Amino acid sequence: MSVHKEVKRVTTHILQEMKNRGEKIAMLTAYDYSMAKVVDEGGVDIILVGDSASMVMAGHETTLPITLDQMIYHAASVIRGTTRALVIVDLPFGSYQGNSKEALNSAIRIMKESGAHGVKLEGGVEIAESIERIVAAGIPVMGHLGLTPQSIYKFGTYTVRAKEEAEAQKLKSDIKRIEEAGCFSVVLEKIPALLAKEVSESITIPTIGIGAGQHCNGQVLVVNDMIGLTKGFTPRFLRQYLDLFDQINGAVKSYIKDVKSGDFPSDKEQY
Ligand code: KIV
Numbered sequence: 001m002s003v004h005k006e007v008k009r010v011t012t013h014i015l016q017e018m019k020n021r022g023e024k025i026a027m028l029t030a031y032d033y034s035m036a037k038v039v040d041e042g043g044v045d046i047i048l049v050g051d052s053a054s055m056v057m058a059g060h061e062t063t064l065p066i067t068l069d070q071m072i073y074h075a076a077s078v079i080r081g082t083t084r085a086l087v088i089v090d091l092p093f094g095s096y097q098g099n100s101k102e103a104l105n106s107a108i109r110i111m112k113e114s115g116a117h118g119v120k121l122e123g124g125v126e127i128a129e130s131i132e133r134i135v136a137a138g139i140p141v142m143g144h145l146g147l148t149p150q151s152i153y154k155f156g157t158y159t160v161r162a163k164e165e166a167e168a169q170k171l172k173s174d175i176k177r178i179e180e181a182g183c184f185s186v187v188l189e190k191i192p193a194l195l196a197k198e199v200s201e202s203i204t205i206p207t208i209g210i211g212a213g214q215h216c217n218g219q220v221l222v223v224n225d226m227i228g229l230t231k232g233f234t235p236r237f238l239r240q241y242l243d244l245f246d247q248i249n250g251a252v253k254s255y256i257k258d259v260k261s262g263d264f265p266s267d268k269e270q271y
Contacts, residue, residue: 122145
C-alpha cells in the first residue's frame, strides 16, 4: 500500500513545460494556513511565502526585519493549507548573504522545518555560488532580480530599476549566471517591459514578473494587495480584484452596531 497521498502537486518540471508551450504561470503570495487554502483551491501554480510578510503581516516598513524562524513559521502554516501549488519560501535578509555555507544551512532549515518545496534568493552573480551549493543539495532555487527589496537602503527608493543601460546590462549578465547556477525560475520585479521581454526570451527557465510587463512567462502579486487589504497601496502594476479592507471594515461596524443594540445574538443564535 502506498503511503503517498494521491495529489497532483505542481513541480518545477511542470513549470518548465508551461514555459515551453507558452502557458502563463500564476503565482501569489500567502503567509498563513487560511489564505493558503483559499489560494491553493483557487488553482495558482506557485505560492510564494514572501518576506513581504515582514510588511503585510508584521507591519514593518521593509522586508529586512523578518527572521529565518519567522519565515519557517509562516511557511509551515502555508504548507498545511496546500495540496496542489508548489510552495517557495524567501530566504530572509541576513540568512544567506554571509557565504554559501550559511545560505545552504538556511535553505536546509526551511526545507526540513516547514516542508516547503524550494527557496527564493535575491541577487545575481554575487550569490551564484550559493545558488549552486543549494541546488547541489537537491533544493529548487528561484532567483529574484530587478527591484530586490532586501537592498532598499542601497536603492533608496522603490522605483523602476534597470532603466539605465549599465543596470540593464548587469541584469542581463546576472540572469544568465543564475540560470547557469541552476535556478529553475526567476522573479523580475519592477523593470521595463521590453527588458523583461528580452531577458525572458534569452533564457530557457521561466520568468515571473511583478511590475515587469506582459512578456514574462508568469505573474506574481502580493495577495493582500491583490484583494485590497493593503489600504492606499495603488502602484501602476497592481490590479486590485477586491476591496477587502472596506468590506471587512463595514462588517466590523455592522457587528459592533448589532452587539451594542442587543440585536446579536438573536433567539436563533443561542442555546
Ligand atoms: O516577498 C515577496 O512578496 C516577493 C514578491 C513581491 C515577488 O518577493
